[in-house]
Amino acid sequence: MSTLEIKDLHVSVDTEDGAKEILKGVTLTIKDGETHAIMGPNGSGKSTLAYSVAGHPKYTVTSGSVTLDGEDVLAMTVDERARAGLFLAMQYPVEVPGVSVSNFLRTAKTAIDGEAPKLRTWVKDVNGTLERLNLDPTFAQRSVNEGFSGGEKKRHEIAQLELLDPKVAILDETDSGLDIDALKIVAEGVNRFTEDADKGVLLITHYTRILRYIKPDFVHVFVDGKVAEEGGPELADQLEAEGYDKYIQAAKSAAV
Amino acid sequence: MTVVDTPAVAGAVETTKISSHLHPEGSFDVADHPVPTGREEIWRFTPLKRLRGLHQEVPLDGGSFKVDVQPAAGVTAESVAADHELRGASGLVPHDRISARAWAASDAVFLVDVPAELATDEVTTIALSGTGNEVASAGHLVIRAGNFSRSTVVVRFEGTATFAENVEILVGDSADLTVVYLQDWADDAVHHSTQHAKVGRDATLKHVAISFGGDVVRNDTTAEYAGPGGSVEMLGLYFADEGQHIEHRLFVDHTAPNTKSHVTYKGALQGEGAHTVWIGNVLIRKVAEGIETYEENRNLVLTDGCQADSVPNLEIETGEIEGAGHASATGRFDDEQLFYLRSRGIEEDEARRLVVHGFFNDLIRKIGVPELEDKLTSTVETELAKNVLKGLPA
Numbered sequence: 001m002s003t004l005e006i007k008d009l010h011v012s013v014d015t016e017d018g019a020k021e022i023l024k025g026v027t028l029t030i031k032d033g034e035t036h037a038i039m040g041p042n043g044s045g046k047s048t049l050a051y052s053v054a055g056h057p058k059y060t061v062t063s064g065s066v067t068l069d070g071e072d073v074l075a076m077t078v079d080e081r082a083r084a085g086l087f088l089a090m091q092y093p094v095e096v097p098g099v100s101v102s103n104f105l106r107t108a109k110t111a112i113d114g115e116a117p118k119l120r121t122w123v124k125d126v127n128g129t130l131e132r133l134n135l136d137p138t139f140a141q142r143s144v145n146e147g148f149s150g151g152e153k154k155r156h157e158i159a160q161l162e163l164l165d166p167k168v169a170i171l172d173e174t175d176s177g178l179d180i181d182a183l184k185i186v187a188e189g190v191n192r193f194t195e196d197a198d199k200g201v202l203l204i205t206h207y208t209r210i211l212r213y214i215k216p217d218f219v220h221v222f223v224d225g226k227v228a229e230e231g232g233p234e235l236a237d238q239l240e241a242e243g244y245d246k247y248i249q250a251a252k253s254a255a256v
Numbered sequence: 257m258t259v260v261d262t263p264a265v266a267g268a269v270e271t272t273k274i275s276s277h278l279h280p281e282g283s284f285d286v287a288d289h290p291v292p293t294g295r296e297e298i299w300r301f302t303p304l305k306r307l308r309g310l311h312q313e314v315p316l317d318g319g320s321f322k323v324d325v326q327p328a329a330g331v332t333a334e335s336v337a338a339d340h341e342l343r344g345a346s347g348l349v350p351h352d353r354i355s356a357r358a359w360a361a362s363d364a365v366f367l368v369d370v371p372a373e374l375a376t377d378e379v380t381t382i383a384l385s386g387t388g389n390e391v392a393s394a395g396h397l398v399i400r401a402g403n404f405s406r407s408t409v410v411v412r413f414e415g416t417a418t419f420a421e422n423v424e425i426l427v428g429d430s431a432d433l434t435v436v437y438l439q440d441w442a443d444d445a446v447h448h449s450t451q452h453a454k455v456g457r458d459a460t461l462k463h464v465a466i467s468f469g470g471d472v473v474r475n476d477t478t479a480e481y482a483g484p485g486g487s488v489e490m491l492g493l494y495f496a497d498e499g500q501h502i503e504h505r506l507f508v509d510h511t512a513p514n515t516k517s518h519v520t521y522k523g524a525l526q527g528e529g530a531h532t533v534w535i536g537n538v539l540i541r542k543v544a545e546g547i548e549t550y551e552e553n554r555n556l557v558l559t560d561g562c563q564a565d566s567v568p569n570l571e572i573e574t575g576e577i578e579g580a581g582h583a584s585a586t587g588r589f590d591d592e593q594l595f596y597l598r599s600r601g602i603e604e605d606e607a608r609r610l611v612v613h614g615f616f617n618d619l620i621r622k623i624g625v626p627e628l629e630d631k632l633t634s635t636v637e638t639e640l641a642k643n644v645l646k647g648l649p650a
């Protein structure tokens with residue numbers, strides 16, 4: 001079983017004019033085998049939520065809690081969180097010059113499993129995963145994310161998801177910047193991951209497009225650092241038709 | 257662009273004195289070089305007090321090196337008389353006191369001679385192991401690559417010494433020469449190396465300087481062209497630890513048309529008082545039309561208390577160039593890179609190690625001497641173990 005539980009999470013960032021609160025009390029529980037979609041307008045704090053759960057140093061949690069199967073995630077270092085079973089597919093994956101994809105993947109796998117993967121099966125796994133994501137085998141020799149196209153970066157994130165096989169995956173706008181073919185390939189990767197019944201997914205997206213290929217169990221509308229509304233997949237259809245305006249207006253008038 | 261007539265090679269090379277400050281007038285006479293005070297432009301970064309008198313008067317008559325020479329088949333590498341005809345053939349004229357003193361003190365020349373048209377993948381290695389630094393010594397090395405030859409020469413220093421030397425590199429027409437200078441000194445060595453290369457028509461020189469050890473290491477490397485079409489690649493890798501001073505002064509003098517220079521130096525610094533200096537000077541003379549130059553210096557500062565000075569300098573006297581540029585950057589560990597790696601479960605120490613290896617990796621690959629690659633990678637690893645992996649504050 002795996003449950004990611006976020007309770008009343010408040011997060012701020014340092015700015016020139018002091019701390020600025022971005023997350024204003026987020027509560028969300030992802031249980032065994034559930035896929036949750038978080039949808040919201042630009043700047044509503046979606047990435048902040050993802051980074052805060054992963055432990056990015058830029059974000060300060062001022063109150064609230066995050067637990068994974070009851071363990072205090074916020075007390076863990078960034079790498080401990082990953083080893084505990086959390087994975088973040090980043091909106092903007094980072095270039096690491098001079099470090100090859102294959103070295104990176106092997107090092108990460110060894111860290112997560114606590115032992116080096118068996119060479120023979122590992123090479124097969126890597127090649128198979130790259131191939132399914134339509135990434136050329138020479139890809140493994142390239143430096144991590146360096147010179148990758150936007151689509152390649154996103155597919156590389158999903159390759160890591162499949163190979164590292166976490167308990168809960170947070171996917172931050174993995175769909176943005178992808179053409180329809182690449183989107184399908186990425187969605188298939190995510191669906192392969194969730195075939196194992198106990199995997200949780202938090203799918204962050206701006207658009208409903210990816211929800212045609214990845215079926216969420218729950219949809220949360222995220223506005224101004226909070227969940228403004230929750231529902232089933234039908235909520236996504238409603239957003240598709242009506243957009244975020246209604247929620248943005250409501251948040252504005254609430255702020256006045 | 258001017259078309260250069262083939263026989264008129266000499267006419268296409270500009271060697272007249274010019275007023276550029278990049279081009280100080282040299283002299284073989286020690287008396288023409290007063291003892292530096294440290295205020296001179298060329299000495300202002302150097303800790304003179306730690307030079308053990310190389311810049312003053314101390315006799316340079318020591319010579320306690322164990323020397324191991326492994327020439328490639330067909331290459332001769334031997335000591336010859338100080339008045340050998342090739343001495344001075346590169347055009348090296350000392351432009352500082354240490355170089356002039358080393359010139360005067362050398363009673364022999366070590367000559368590596370690659371015959372014309374010899375092409376070899378075998379590496380010629382000269383390994384010098386210093387056995388003491390109490391007495392200072394001087395040396396003179398000439399590497400001549402004959403016309404149309406292709407070869408690699410590795411000069412490696414270990415142990416300790418107080419050593420001043422001049423190095424002349426002569427690259428014949430259409431020759432392809434790689435020279436690797438590996439300064440793997442013990443922590444208490446002092447090494448001052450003045451190197452000058454003359455690159456022939458359509459010739460290629462790859463000059464690699466790798467500096468790991470030593471208390472003070474100061475390399476002054478210059479290159480000029482004996483004809484059009486020459487190409488120079490200068491690569492440098494250095495790793496300065498606590499208290500170490502590593503200084504690289506480079507000058508590429510584009511004296512001929514259609515020549516190329518590409519300079520890439522990368523360094524890492526760690527520990528209190530680690531100091532690196534990189535001066536990258538390029539002069540493009542009027543005659544040097546259609547040239548291409550790019551110089552780059554990157555420093556990775558791994559701990560507090562280090563200083564990396566980096567001064568690129570490009571002087572252009574003709575408008576007719578293909579491309580010219582430079583870049584210089586000094587930075588700390590990139591938090592975003594570390595976060596990305598750690599978010600994949602990789603522990604902080606391991607993440608730092610990956611980033612540093614990554615920083616040097618493409619450079620190590622560019623050196624293109626397979627025999628050296630593993631050794632360099634493991635030396636970087638050893639250097640890292642000294643500090644970075646001791647668990648730094650985040």
Ligand SMILES: Nc1ncnc2c1ncn2[C@@H]1O[C@H](COP(=O)(O)OP(=O)(O)OP(=O)(O)O)[C@@H](O)[C@H]1O
Nearest residue numbers: 013014015022041042043044045046047048049206
């Ligand atoms: N250093 C900072 N200083 C000030 N504001 C910041 C800083 N970092 C983030 N923010 C603000 O925090 C808010 C949330 O940003 P975040 O990236 O989480 O939004 P998002 O919902 O992921 O947006 P997008 O859809 O564009 O990815 C934005 O308004 C952003 O401008």
Ligand SMILES: [Mg+2]
Nearest residue numbers: 046047091173
């Ligand atoms: Mg975002």
